[in-house]
Amino acid sequence: MKPLKIAVIPGDGIGIEVMDEALKVIEVLKTLDPNLQIENTVFPWNSEYYLTHGEMMPKDGLTTLQQYDAILFGAIGDKRVPDEVTIWELIMPIRKQFQQYVNFRPVKSLPGIASPLSRRKNIDFVIYRENAEGEYSNSGGRMFNGEQRELAVQNTVMTRTGIESLVRAACEYAVEHSKTKITSATKSNVIFHSMKLWDEHTSAIVNNEYPQLSLESYYIDALVAYFVERPESFEVVVASNLFGDILSDLGSALVGGLGLSPSANINPEGQYPSMFEPVHGSAPDIAGKGIANPIAQIWSLALMLDHLGRKDLAKIIVDSIVLVLQKGDVKTADIGGTSSTKQMGEAICEQMKKLVSNGMERSH
Ligand code: NAD
Ligand code: MN
Numbered sequence: 026m027k028p029l030k031i032a033v034i035p036g037d038g039i040g041i042e043v044m045d046e047a048l049k050v051i052e053v054l055k056t057l058d059p060n061l062q063i064e065n066t067v068f069p070w071n072s073e074y075y076l077t078h079g080e081m082m083p084k085d086g087l088t089t090l091q092q093y094d095a096i097l098f099g100a101i102g103d104k105r106v107p108d109e110v111t112i113w114e115l116i117m118p119i120r121k122q123f124q125q126y127v128n129f130r131p132v133k134s135l136p137g138i139a140s141p142l143s144r145r146k147n148i149d150f151v152i153y154r155e156n157a158e159g160e161y162s163n164s165g166g167r168m169f170n171g172e173q174r175e176l177a178v179q180n181t182v183m184t185r186t187g188i189e190s191l192v193r194a195a196c197e198y199a200v201e202h203s204k205t206k207i208t209s210a211t212k213s214n215v216i217f218h219s220m221k222l223w224d225e226h227t228s229a230i231v232n233n234e235y236p237q238l239s240l241e242s243y244y245i246d247a248l249v250a251y252f253v254e255r256p257e258s259f260e261v262v263v264a265s266n267l268f269g270d271i272l273s274d275l276g277s278a279l280v281g282g283l284g285l286s287p288s289a290n291i292n293p294e295g296q297y298p299s300m301f302e303p304v305h306g307s308a309p310d311i312a313g314k315g316i317a318n319p320i321a322q323i324w325s326l327a328l329m330l331d332h333l334g335r336k337d338l339a340k341i342i343v344d345s346i347v348l349v350l351q352k353g354d355v356k357t358a359d360i361g362g363t364s365s366t367k368q369m370g371e372a373i374c375e376q377m378k379k380l381v382s383n384g385m386e387r388s389h
Contacts, residue, residue: 028062029333032093032298037071037111038307039317039366040099046319046370047097047326053374054330054338057381061338065097072103072111081114087122090298095329098302099322104309113163123297125290126157126187127194129328130273130304132256136351138281138360142253148280150259153195154269156290158187159219161266183219183265188226192263194293196235199261207231209242210264210272223265249275277304284318284359287325289332301329311358315365318357320346323373345376 031051035044051063068089070082081101083089090096096119101111119125134148165179195207209227213220224242231240243251245268251258252272256279264272277286283305290300303321311317324346331339349355355372356362364372 028064029095029335030093031063031065031329032090032096033065033067034070034096034098034115035067036099036101036307037073037103038100038309038312039305040071040101040307042312042315042317042366043303043319043322044097044099046366046373047322049370049374050323050326050342050377053377054341057341057377058338061335066093070115071101072106075106075110075114081111087118090119091123093298095298095333096300097326097329098300100303100305100307102307102309119300120156120290123300124157124292124294125297125299126155126190127289127291127293128152128154128156128269128273129198129289129291130154130276130286131328132273132276132280132286134280135285136347137353137356138285138350140279140281142275143256143279145257145279148256150256150262150276151198152262152264152269152273152276153191153198154264154273155187155191155266156269157266158182158184159266161270181216181219183222185222185226188223189230190293192227192230193234194291195261195263196231196238197293199238200235204260205238206260207238207240208248208259208262209240210245210248210262210268211242212245212268214244220265227263245271248272252276252279273304282359284321284357285324286321287328289325289328291332299329299332301325301332315367316358317366318359319366319370320373323370341377341380342373345373345380348376348380349373 035041051065055061075081101115102108130152132148132150134146160181162180162182164182167177169175199207211220211224213224228240231238252275277283286304288302288304292299303325305321308317323342327339327342349372355364355368357364357369
């Protein structure tokens with residue numbers, strides 16, 4: 026098998042701490058499968074790099090990344106650098122240049138995790154968020170014609186191709202995973218230029234190309250309430266960039282918080298590398314304390330392996346996370362325990378080794 030070339034960008038704050046644990050998981054995978062070759066290169070592109078070099082990554086950074094099969098990202102954000110610099114000069118260029126127009130986020134109940142929002146135990150849906158256009162465009166600006174007339178405009182950009190590609194990717198996932206229903210988030214009653222285009226092409230794709238799937242469409246304000254009231258009723262949710270961002274954080278809160286929530290920025294055509302990262306940021310409030318939960322990062326690594334065709338390895342990781350949570354003796358502070366980042370990382374690594382050696386015994 027050809028080696029998997031992975032670009033690793035730990036970033037800032039807890040990004041660095043949780044990435045250390047994901048790198049340990051990669052080392053365990055190599056011992057479990059001697060044929061597995063993963064070449065990971067770590068790139069120190071973060072706020073510290075910006076303060077030294079005046080840029081978040083070198084001029085040829087994207088060309089360098091393009092040579093990799095995938096990017097494993099931690100998190101960025103540092104109070105010495107404005108957030109719009111870290112985001113628009115590192116994450117956004119990667120998402121846009123590599124046409125990662127699908128943001129994929131699984132939302133799944135986990136054993137032993139109490140959610141402040143929901144007592145439901147059978148939540149299991151995924152969110153397909155449009156990731157390249159929509160409300161998150163840098164088109165617009167501020168005008169100043171005297172204090173009373175100060176004005177800001179930020180344009181929403183939606184394209185037929187953008188909507189169709191996202192919805193198609195979600196439908197493909199639904200069919201592959203035997204799902205029956207697509208839920209669309211909209212607000213076309215008020216935001217009628219862009220959101221009507223969204224509605225029209227979403228329903229055209231689902232109804233014309235995937236007759237086996239049904240489509241329901243809700244206004245975003247109602248949908249957030251349904252997420253809380255009956256989260257178990259959703260299967261595959263499609264949403265614009267802004268709506269999908271908000272729904273994802275809510276989805277994460279429904280199943281126990283940011284420390285457990287992975288995400289994937291996917292280029293479905295596979296022409297460019299996709300990027301896998303936790304939903305959370307650099308968490309400056311707990312950075313440096315060694316208490317961040319590494320599960321979101323390690324699960325993001327599993328999403329990456331799944332995307333690269335190694336579903337078997339992804340499954341070992343996710344099963345191990347579930348088993349560690351089920352046992353419940355190792356828990357970080359965000360999920361009600363006192364374990365450190367390292368203890369959680371090590372518990373998952375040990376569980377992976379056990380799973381594989383038990384599996385081997387059984388197969389003999
Ligand atoms: P955040 O996700 O960093 O933190 C929100 C809260 O969740 C904090 O209380 C934090 O301690 C907690 N938390 C997050 N991850 C955790 C983990 N793994 N384990 C335990 N607790 C965890 O969001 P924020 O505070 O709004 O932003 C902080 C910085 O991160 C900002 O600079 C922001 O721009 C940046 N950010 C970056 C990304 C990214 O890199 N993709 C995403 C979101 C925010
Ligand atoms: Mn977000």
